[in-house]
Amino acid sequence: MQIAVLGAGSMGHGIAHVSAMAGHDVVLRDVESGFVENGLEEIRTNLQGGVDRDKLTDAEMEATLERIEGTTDLEAAVEDAALVIEAVPEDMDLKKDVFSDVEDATGEETIIASNTSSLSVTEIASALEYPERAVGLHFFNPPHIMDLVEVVVAEQTNDRAEKFAIDYVRDIEKEDVVVRDTAGFATSRLGLVLGLEAIRMVERGIASPADIDEGMTLGYGHPMGPLELTDHVGLDVRLHIAEHLREELGERFKPPQSLRRKVQAGKLGKKSGEGYYVWEDGERVGMSGRWDDDA
Ligand SMILES: NC(=O)c1ccc[n+]([C@@H]2O[C@H](COP(=O)([O-])OP(=O)(O)OC[C@H]3O[C@@H](n4cnc5c(N)ncnc54)[C@H](O)[C@@H]3O)[C@@H](O)[C@H]2O)c1
Numbered sequence: 203m204q205i206a207v208l209g210a211g212s213m214g215h216g217i218a219h220v221s222a223m224a225g226h227d228v229v230l231r232d233v234e235s236g237f238v239e240n241g242l243e244e245i246r247t248n249l250q251g252g253v254d255r256d257k258l259t260d261a262e263m264e265a266t267l268e269r270i271e272g273t274t275d276l277e278a279a280v281e282d283a284a285l286v287i288e289a290v291p292e293d294m295d296l297k298k299d300v301f302s303d304v305e306d307a308t309g310e311e312t313i314i315a316s317n318t319s320s321l322s323v324t325e326i327a328s329a330l331e332y333p334e335r336a337v338g339l340h341f342f343n344p345p346h347i348m349d350l351v352e353v354v355v356a357e358q359t360n361d362r363a364e365k366f367a368i369d370y371v372r373d374i375e376k377e378d379v380v381v382r383d384t385a386g387f388a389t390s391r392l393g394l395v396l397g398l399e400a401i402r403m404v405e406r407g408i409a410s411p412a413d414i415d416e417g418m419t420l421g422y423g424h425p426m427g428p429l430e431l432t433d434h435v436g437l438d439v440r441l442h443i444a445e446h447l448r449e450e451l452g453e454r455f456k457p458p459q460s461l462r463r464k465v466q467a468g469k470l471g472k473k474s475g476e477g478y479y480v481w482e483d484g485e486r487v488g489m490s491g492r493w494d495d496d497a
Pocket residue numbers: 208209210211212213214231232233234237288289290291292293300317318319320340341342343
């Protein structure tokens with residue numbers, strides 16, 4: 203089928219990649235041609251990585267790239283699409299505008315999906331005249347590696363849109379979980395509980411970040427501990443989500459003081475060089491603050 207992906211950033215190019223790999227024709231749209239080119243370049247790099255690891259052949263890589271077209275023209279991107287997936291920045295007004303613009307340029311049958319990680323799909327869908335075709339498709343980063351997609355069912359989503367979304371997820375060989383539209387969906391909500399509690403444990407000196415993380419990787423089989431994951435996601439991003447979930451779901455999501463302090467100090471995790479760990483050239487080289495000597 204024809205799929206339009208709006209936004210060629212971290213998530214958009216990955217969603218275009220996995221859709222084209224499954225044989226769909228994809229149009230990748232961003233607001234500037236430089237962003238589109240970057241997205242297409244990232245897809246080529248990631249596909250080449252797959253070829254280098256013998257996951258796919260050169261011919262499969264070229265065929266996948268041929269199925270992806272880049273553009274800055276919204277109308278051209280969406281007019282023939284059966285499915286439109288937006289992956290523009292996490293801003294409610296922007297997402298509503300994008301949904302509404304898409305609706306103006308497509309037929310009534312087109313399914314319009316949002317890759318939002320925390321906003322209400324119900325509210326985004328309210329920008330549509332026919333909101334029953336809206337649904338959430340929450341991919342995980344990076345989409346070409348991560349197997350899960352949460353299918354988020356908004357208040358308005360009808361059975362056809364829900365089934366369409368589930369079929370699409372299975373078709374691109376990902377695993378679907380279906381979630382009602384609530385703050386944090388299923389994964390962010392549970393992942394954050396673990397992250398916030400780990401931060402409180404560090405705050406109270408119960409154990410070092412590395413020991414807590416090792417406890418969860420070796421003891422529970424998690425691929426990465428909650429504090430290292432917090433550094434990867436960004437402390438500012440986690441704080442923002444915690445504040446949102448606290449507002450929506452209650453005090454159990456109250457952000458710990460130390461998380462707030464670190465964000466105020468610009469210690470945002472891997473991207474700033476320090477969070478619960480110290481990072482150099484993308485590698486973990488030690489622990490932050492009083493745990494430094496134990497690193
Ligand atoms: N990064 C993650 O780990 C992650 C994981 C799951 C979901 N998400 C969600 O995916 C969405 C995108 O996040 P991202 O990390 O890819 O952001 P990003 O900043 O990397 O990319 C967003 C892209 O959208 C483009 N854009 C802005 N306005 C646009 C418009 N009107 N039409 C088309 N493109 C437009 C920007 O130029 C940019 O290239 C957000 O809703 C985010 O919450 C992100």
